Amino acid sequence: MHRYIPSTSAEQQELLKSIGANSIEDLFVDIPSNLRFKGDLNIGEGLSELELTKHIQELANKNESGLTCFMGAGAYDHFSPSVINHIALRQEFFTAYTPYQPEISQGTVTAIFEFQTMMSRLTGMEVTNASMYDGQTATAEAVALACENTKRSKIVVSAGLGKDTIEVIKTADETKGIEIIVAPLKDGATDIEATKALMGDDVAGLVVKSPNFFGIVEDLGALEAVAHSDKKSMFIVNTDPSSLGILKAPGEFGADVVVGEAQTLGIPMSFGGPYLGFLSVNKKLVRKIPGRVVGQSTDAEGNRAFVLTLQAREQHIRRYKATSNICSNQGLIMLMATIYMSLMGEQGLKEVATQSMQKAHYAYEKLVATGKFKPMFPGKPFFKEFALVADADVKKINEELLKSGILGGYELGKDYAEYGNGVLIAVTEKRTKEEIDELVRIMEAI
Amino acid sequence: MNKRYNKVIFEVSSEGRKGYSLPKLDVEEKSLSELMPSDLLREGNVGLPEVSEFDVVRHYTNLSKLNYGVDEGFYPLGSCTMKYNPKVNEDMCRLEGFTTLHPLQPESTVQGALELMYDLDMKLSEIAGFARTTLQPAAGAHGEFTGLMVIKAYHKKNGEAEQRTKIIVPDSAHGTNPSTAYVAGFEIAEVKSNDDGSVNVDSLKEVIAENPGAIAGLMLTNPSTLGLFEKSICEITNLVHNAGGLCYYDGANMNAIMGKVRPGDMGFDVMHYNLHKTMSTPHGGGGPGSGPVGVREDLVEFLPTPVVEKKGDEFILDYDRPNSIGRLKGFHGHFGVLVRAYAYVLANGSDGLKQVSEMAVLNANYMMKQLKEKYKLPIDQVCKHEFVLGGIKDTSTGITTLDVAKRLLDFGYHPPTVYFPLIVNEAMMIEPTETESKETMDEFIAILNKIADEAISNPEILKSAPQNTPVGRIDEGKAAKDLVLTYQG
Numbered sequence: 001m002h003r004y005i006p007s008t009s010a011e012q013q014e015l016l017k018s019i020g021a022n023s024i025e026d027l028f029v030d031i032p033s034n035l036r037f038k039g040d041l042n043i044g045e046g047l048s049e050l051e052l053t054k055h056i057q058e059l060a061n062k063n064e065s066g067l068t069c070f071m072g073a074g075a076y077d078h079f080s081p082s083v084i085n086h087i088a089l090r091q092e093f094f095t096a097y098t099p100y101q102p103e104i105s106q107g108t109v110t111a112i113f114e115f116q117t118m119m120s121r122l123t124g125m126e127v128t129n130a131s132m133y134d135g136q137t138a139t140a141e142a143v144a145l146a147c148e149n150t151k152r153s154k155i156v157v158s159a160g161l162g163k164d165t166i167e168v169i170k171t172a173d174e175t176k177g178i179e180i181i182v183a184p185l186k187d188g189a190t191d192i193e194a195t196k197a198l199m200g201d202d203v204a205g206l207v208v209k210s211p212n213f214f215g216i217v218e219d220l221g222a223l224e225a226v227a228h229s230d231k232k233s234m235f236i237v238n239t240d241p242s243s244l245g246i247l248k249a250p251g252e253f254g255a256d257v258v259v260g261e262a263q264t265l266g267i268p269m270s271f272g273g274p275y276l277g278f279l280s281v282n283k284k285l286v287r288k289i290p291g292r293v294v295g296q297s298t299d300a301e302g303n304r305a306f307v308l309t310l311q312a313r314e315q316h317i318r319r320y321k322a323t324s325n326i327c328s329n330q331g332l333i334m335l336m337a338t339i340y341m342s343l344m345g346e347q348g349l350k351e352v353a354t355q356s357m358q359k360a361h362y363a364y365e366k367l368v369a370t371g372k373f374k375p376m377f378p379g380k381p382f383f384k385e386f387a388l389v390a391d392a393d394v395k396k397i398n399e400e401l402l403k404s405g406i407l408g409g410y411e412l413g414k415d416y417a418e419y420g421n422g423v424l425i426a427v428t429e430k431r432t433k434e435e436i437d438e439l440v441r442i443m444e445a446i
Numbered sequence: 447m448n449k450r451y452n453k454v455i456f457e458v459s460s461e462g463r464k465g466y467s468l469p470k471l472d473v474e475e476k477s478l479s480e481l482m483p484s485d486l487l488r489e490g491n492v493g494l495p496e497v498s499e500f501d502v503v504r505h506y507t508n509l510s511k512l513n514y515g516v517d518e519g520f521y522p523l524g525s526c527t528m529k530y531n532p533k534v535n536e537d538m539c540r541l542e543g544f545t546t547l548h549p550l551q552p553e554s555t556v557q558g559a560l561e562l563m564y565d566l567d568m569k570l571s572e573i574a575g576f577a578r579t580t581l582q583p584a585a586g587a588h589g590e591f592t593g594l595m596v597i598k599a600y601h602k603k604n605g606e607a608e609q610r611t612k613i614i615v616p617d618s619a620h621g622t623n624p625s626t627a628y629v630a631g632f633e634i635a636e637v638k639s640n641d642d643g644s645v646n647v648d649s650l651k652e653v654i655a656e657n658p659g660a661i662a663g664l665m666l667t668n669p670s671t672l673g674l675f676e677k678s679i680c681e682i683t684n685l686v687h688n689a690g691g692l693c694y695y696d697g698a699n700m701n702a703i704m705g706k707v708r709p710g711d712m713g714f715d716v717m718h719y720n721l722h723k724t725m726s727t728p729h730g731g732g733g734p735g736s737g738p739v740g741v742r743e744d745l746v747e748f749l750p751t752p753v754v755e756k757k758g759d760e761f762i763l764d765y766d767r768p769n770s771i772g773r774l775k776g777f778h779g780h781f782g783v784l785v786r787a788y789a790y791v792l793a794n795g796s797d798g799l800k801q802v803s804e805m806a807v808l809n810a811n812y813m814m815k816q817l818k819e820k821y822k823l824p825i826d827q828v829c830k831h832e833f834v835l836g837g838i839k840d841t842s843t844g845i846t847t848l849d850v851a852k853r854l855l856d857f858g859y860h861p862p863t864v865y866f867p868l869i870v871n872e873a874m875m876i877e878p879t880e881t882e883s884k885e886t887m888d889e890f891i892a893i894l895n896k897i898a899d900e901a902i903s904n905p906e907i908l909k910s911a912p913q914n915t916p917v918g919r920i921d922e923g924k925a926a927k928d929l930v931l932t933y934q935g
Contacts, residue, residue: 060543272549272777
C-alpha cells in the first residue's frame, strides 16, 4: 500500500467481508465495463520521498531565483518576516476547512474579522470581505457589483489599470453583457477631461488604480468628482495596500468600492500565486458584495464569538441568483497578510511605504542623472515604481543586468507599443543603496 | 483545542510597541512634501495594532488552538475530500527556487517552473482523459467559469453563441454550478433527479425538446452528489451532444475514479479539477484552492492565455492564441498550490492514484453499511467515495441533523456536510477519504450510533450541543441583524 494510505491488505479483506463484497472490483461494478479504464495511467510509477524531493529540487534549480528584483508590474519583492510562515504552517490553520462550523473554527473566523478590520481601516471603508482570488479578479467583481447596483451595463475603466487587469475584467464581465470603455491616459495619469466625456447616465461607474500601473499616484479627488458627476454612478479605486501607510485612503476621497492586490503585505512572489485580492465597501453595499464575510455575535453563554454571516448572498444559498460564484477564496494567504499587518503594525507599514518611496526616488534621480534615461512622465508623483525611456535597447540592458543577478525593470514595449523602449522600475524597502548603485552603474554602461 | 481564548489582536495592542525591524534607510532622505502633493498624503494613524513579535506569535498560536485541522482528527466532510496533506509538499512549494521567482521574469530564467507546469498539465490531462489542462483558474468555481467560457467560445466559433443560451443543471448539483452558469451569462435549464440522485433521463429529454437549438451544454457531477455513479452516463452525454451541446464535468468527486474511469472517456468535453480536494493541497481554512480545467483536443485553442508550450527543449509562455477566451486572473495561476499538487501526483504515480480511489470507495462503502442500522439510508446500493444519510431513523424526539452535527463536535469530530444535497431530507454527507484507517472509522461509527441512542434517551444533550468546544452554539441571527463586521473596541 502507498505510504499515504493506512489500510493493510488484511484490513482491506476485513472491510470487504463486512460489506459482503469479494473484491475491490465488486465496488466498481456500477461503472459500465466499456467505459472502464484499462491498464495504467501514463504518469509514471509513484516516487519515494527521496526521489520526489530530488526531482523537484532539480526543477527548482533550473530557475534563476533569488535575483535582486527591480521588477514590479503587479508583483513586488517586499520583506516577509519569518513569523508568518511559522504560524501559517500550524496545521490548525492550514489543514482546516472553510469555517462553516464556527464552534471549532474560531481561530479562522477571528483572523478573518481582524483582516476585515485592518483592511477597512487601511482603505478608509467600513466593510471588507474575507478575500478574493487576486487584485485582478477583485476588480472584475467590483465592476459586476457596480453594474448590478446601478442597473447599468457600461463601465469606464482607466488605462492606468494596466493591460492584464483590463483583460481580466473583459473576460469576466463582457459575458454578463457589460460594456467596458477604456479611458485614456495623459502623461501617465488618467486623462480627466477625456474621462469626463465618457461618463453619462448609462454608465455604472469609473474604475481607476492608484498608484497606477506606471507607478503614478492619481489625483483621486478630481477623479472622484468625475465619477460622481452622475448621482448614481460609482467610484471604484484599485490600490496597493502597502502604499496606504503614507498615502491617503481611497475612502477619504469618497470611493464607493476599494479593491486591490495584497501580495505586497508579506506574501512571497512565488511565480505569480497564490496572491490575495480584497474588496472593501461602505455598509450600505454590504448585502451586494461577493464572497464571505465574518460578523460578531455571541454564543449560548453570551460570550463574544464570530461567525460567517450574510450567507444568503452566496452561491451555495442563492444558486442561480448569486452575483458571484466565488466559494473557495484565499484563506491562508489572508491569514498571512493579517499576521504581516500585526507584526508591522502602525509604524512598520508607514516605514515600509516611506522607505520604498525614498529608495524609488533615489534610483529615479540617479538613473535620470546619467543622461541616458528620460522620465517617461516627468513631474508626475509616483510611489515606488516609475517609467523611463532608455537610449539603449531595454532588452539588452536587462540581459546585461541578469548576468549580475539583477532582475531589471518591466519592458513596457512588450505590451504597450506606444511606450516602446520604456522600462518600468520598481524599488521596495528590500533594495539597498549598494544594489541601486550597482543597477545604475550597469544600466549606464550600455 | 484549549480553554477559551477570546481576544482579537487589537486587544493585545499597546501604543509604541513594535513587532518588526528594518534596516536603516541608507539613501538620502527627502521630505515627503518634495515627493508627493500634500493632499495625497494620509493624515493621522491607520489604526493598526501595535504589538511585539512575541505578542503576535502567542496570539495566533492561541487562535489556532480554537481551530480543528485534519492533522488532529477525522474530517468526514462529504464533497470536500479532507484527506491528509503530505508534509513534503509544503517543503517543495517553499523551495527558494520557486518562492523568489517574479512571475514576469524572462522565460529563459524560469525553465524549471514552466517545466513543472507543463508536466502537471500533461499528467492531469492523462488522469482525466483530455488533451490539455489549463492551470490558471484559482479555485473550483473559477474553473467552472473557465470551462463555461470555453463552451461559449466553441459555440461562437460555430456561429451559434447567440442561440445557445441554456446550460442544463441537475437539481442535485453543487450551488456553484447554477451560479457559475448565471455569472457566465447563461440561463439555467434545471433537470430533475431521480430519487437516487441520478439524472432523470426523461426529464433531460424533455428539457432538450423544449429548447431546440438552444442548449449550450450540461454541467454534471459524476459520481453524483449522493456519491453514486451515473448509470446512464453515456446516454446522457449522447443526448446532449446530439442536441449540439457540450458536456461539462464537475470534478469535485474525482477522488472516486482515478485510474478506474476517465471523464474524457465518458463523453465529457470539459472538466475542472479541485486540486485542494483530489490532489491533497491544503484547504487553508477556505483557500487558496486551484481549479485546473481539462479539455478535449478541439477545444484547446480556446484555453486562457498564456499556455505553457514546449518548443524543442525550451518551455515558453504562449500568448499568441487568437481564439483564446482571454485572461482569467493575474499571472499564471496559483503556482504554489500547483507545486504541492505536482508533488502529490508524482508521489502517488499511476499505481498510487488507483489505490487512492479504491480505498476511498472501500472506506465509504464500509461506513455506509455500518451506519444504516440507526440512520436513514435513502439509497442502499454500492456507493463511490461518499454517501448520503437522511438523518437518524427515530425522530420521535424531534432531533434534527443539525443537532447530531453539533453533538459530534462534543466528541471531537468535524461533522459531515449537512443539509446537502437538497434532494435528501436531513441530509448528512459522509466522505471518509482513503487516508483514514479502519480504527478511525470504527470509532466514528460508534460515536454516531451512540448519538442516535442519546437522541432517544437524552435529546436535551443534543439540542444544547456543543458543550465541549471553545464556544457554544452561536447566534447566527444576531450576527446578521447587528452586523458588526469590524472591531469597534
